[in-house]
Amino acid sequence: MIWSTASSSNGRTTSCGYPLLATIAAAIALVTSASAExxxxxxxxxxxxxxxxxxxxxxxxxxxxxxxxxxxxxxxxxxxxxxxxxxxxxxxxxxxxxxxxxxxxxxxxxxxxxxxx
Structure with a gap:
């Protein structure tokens, strides 16, 4: 699994996994295909x-x-x-x-x- 990190202005570091992006993309594709019908x-x-x-x-x-x-x-x-x-x-x-x-x-x-x- 690939993870990315980012630092905020208060110095805290957060992590985000690409699987979340894949889930969001799949949800958008599902909405798009439903309206395409x-x-x-x-x-x-x-x-x-x-x-x-x-x-x-x-x-x-x-x-x-x-x-x-x-x-x-x-x-x-x-x-x-x-x-x-x-x-x-x-x-x-x-x-x-x-x-x-x-x-x-x-x-x-x-x-x-x-x-x-």
């Missing part, structure tokens, strides 16, 4: 040209599974998803059973309907 795009969608499946971590296009590197929520409630090789899509207009899919690179846009999981 609430993302409105998570699920299976019929998006006109294919069935797309989104998890908090991946986007399955039907022919490829892409890792989501980052998801940014816009002020309008849309989500822009970032992938490897500078690939980006924006998902918007969430009504529970519908959303819009847009690719700034190609200009393609699709109306998507949620399918039962």
């Amino acid at each position: 609430d993302l409105p795009f998570v699920g299976t969608w019929d998006c006109e040209i294919s069935t797309f499946v989104f998890t908090p971590e991946t986007y399955d296009t039907g022919s490829d599974v892409l890792d989501i590197l980052e998801a940014q929520e816009g002020t309008d409630g849309s989500y822009t998803l970032f992938f490897a090789d500078d690939y980006i899509i924006t998902l918007s207009g969430f009504t529970g059973d519908a959303m819009g899919w847009y690719s700034p690179a190609s200009g393609d846009s699709f109306a998507c309907a949620r399918l039962a999981d």
